[in-house]
Amino acid sequence: MANPLAQFEIKTLVPIQLGEVNASLTNSGLFMVITVAAVSLFVVLGMRSRSLVPGRWQSMTELSYEFIASMIRDNVGSEGRKYFPFIFSLFMFILFANLIGLIPYSFTFTSHIAVTFAMALFVFLGVTVIAIARHGLHFFSFFLPKGVPIVMAPILVPIEILSYLSRPISMSIRLFANMMAGHTMMKVFAGFIIPLGILGGWAPLAVDVALTVFEFLVAFLQAYVFTVLTCLYLNDAIKLH
Amino acid sequence: MSDDHPKADLEDLDNRLKRVRKDGKSGTTAAADNGKSDAAGFGMAMRAGTEMVSALIVGVAIGLLLDNWLDTGPWFFVVFFFLGAGAGVLNVYRAATSMGSVPGYGPGTETKRPDDTIDK
Numbered sequence: 064m065a066n067p068l069a070q071f072e073i074k075t076l077v078p079i080q081l082g083e084v085n086a087s088l089t090n091s092g093l094f095m096v097i098t099v100a101a102v103s104l105f106v107v108l109g110m111r112s113r114s115l116v117p118g119r120w121q122s123m124t125e126l127s128y129e130f131i132a133s134m135i136r137d138n139v140g141s142e143g144r145k146y147f148p149f150i151f152s153l154f155m156f157i158l159f160a161n162l163i164g165l166i167p168y169s170f171t172f173t174s175h176i177a178v179t180f181a182m183a184l185f186v187f188l189g190v191t192v193i194a195i196a197r198h199g200l201h202f203f204s205f206f207l208p209k210g211v212p213i214v215m216a217p218i219l220v221p222i223e224i225l226s227y228l229s230r231p232i233s234m235s236i237r238l239f240a241n242m243m244a245g246h247t248m249m250k251v252f253a254g255f256i257i258p259l260g261i262l263g264g265w266a267p268l269a270v271d272v273a274l275t276v277f278e279f280l281v282a283f284l285q286a287y288v289f290t291v292l293t294c295l296y297l298n299d300a301i302k303l304h
Numbered sequence: 305m306s307d308d309h310p311k312a313d314l315e316d317l318d319n320r321l322k323r324v325r326k327d328g329k330s331g332t333t334a335a336a337d338n339g340k341s342d343a344a345g346f347g348m349a350m351r352a353g354t355e356m357v358s359a360l361i362v363g364v365a366i367g368l369l370l371d372n373w374l375d376t377g378p379w380f381f382v383v384f385f386f387l388g389a390g391a392g393v394l395n396v397y398r399a400a401t402s403m404g405s406v407p408g409y410g411p412g413t414e415t416k417r418p419d420d421t422i423d424k
Contacts, residue, residue: 116317218390225363225384225391233358233395237350288351 067250071174071243091172098163098172102155127155131290138294142301149189150297153182154290161242161282165275173285174242176235183231183238186293194300205303234292241285245278348399355395363388 077088109124117125131151135143143150157173164171172178194202206223207216252274255267367384371377 115314218387221384221387222390222394225359225366225387226394228366229355229359229362229388229391229395232361233351233354236358237354240354241350 065250065254067247067254070170070246070250073175090170091175091178094160094163094170094172098156098159101163102152102159105159106155127151134291134294138291139298139301143294143297146297150290150293153186153293154286157182157238157289158283158286161286162279164242164246165278165282171242171246173238174246176239179239180231180235182289183234186234186296187231190293190296190300193297194303197301198303202303230292230296234289238285238289241281245274245281249274249278351399352396355399356392359392359395360385360388363391 074090075087076090076093079086079088106124109120112118112121114121128151131154132147135147135150139146160173161171163169164173206220206227208219208223211219249271252267252271256264256271258264259267363384363386364381367381367388370380370384374380
């Protein structure tokens with residue numbers, strides 16, 4: 064039976080050494096390139112005809128645009144509009160990565176915490192920089208909630224700071240754990256199909272079919288959750304008071 | 305789509321869209337809303353679990369780093385473990401009461417959770 068964790072192995076495809084840095088193209092990197100190309104093709108080719116009455120493809124492109132636009136409108140407000148390009152790219156990148164990862168023999172790079180943590184850290188640092196740029200040192204007053212007795216401050220301020228610092232960790236763990244757990248589970252059940260033979264093999268096969276559907280839900284949901292949390296953090300950065 | 309009567313086509317489409325929207329109000333959109341709230345609920349459940357763990361990870365990591373740096377035995381680790389646990393509970397509480405009230409910021413969420421007990 065194949066090792067269910069072998070699918071997460073990073074393999075070097077094109078070795079590239081830049082001085083001390085190992086910048087080789089791995090299967091993870093290759094699928095990032097494929098994801099970016101797929102998103103670009105989906106949006107650019109989808110909007111090629113620009114008809115007033117959209118076809119199926121243009122409808123999907125417009126639907127994803129409107130989905131993110133309304134998410135930003137609901138969670139951030141009109142001031143979040145200038146961050147639309149970033150949030151739209153983030154959502155499409157994660158969504159396509161998760162969905163392309165469901166194709167057999169492909170690689171899911173969102174199942175690696177190095178990738179998800181890099182994305183979450185970027186969002187966290189960006190949001191903090193936006194908050195400090197907009198509110199200056201006033202930003203730090205928010206680690207002390209309003210109306211707290213000053214006696215409680217020595218306990219509450221560290222807790223609030225820790226709670227703030229845990230944001231990128233929880234964002235990255237949620238995405239990576241969901242993707243990795245789902246793919247491992249599918250592989251474990253798939254490993255039982257052939258050994259159980261023509262009589263017993265149907266049960267794990269049925270489980271895998273159900274899991275595949277469930278994984279499509281998870282792929283979308285985790286992209287959604289990651290993006291919605293980015294919106295909420297952005298909202299906090301913009302409207303401190 | 306024929307190019308002979310684009311206007312008539314659009315009017316026809318407009319009428320059909322209006323009809324579908326009127327009919328669909330009760331049936332399809334309600335089902336879609338239902339599915340959306342289910343999905344959002346599932347996401348929230350996953351969120352609560354990771355919030356607790358991640359706050360603990362941050363607390364323990366900071367404690368161990370400070371101990372390593374200042375050579376103060378287990379003291380910072382112990383203190384930051386409990387602070388991390390507190391932050392985790394706070395995260396879960398805030399995630400559970402409303403998705404809008406995110407760690408670190410008291411105000412701005414007052415309208416969403418008027419029953420906030422932190423400032424009482």
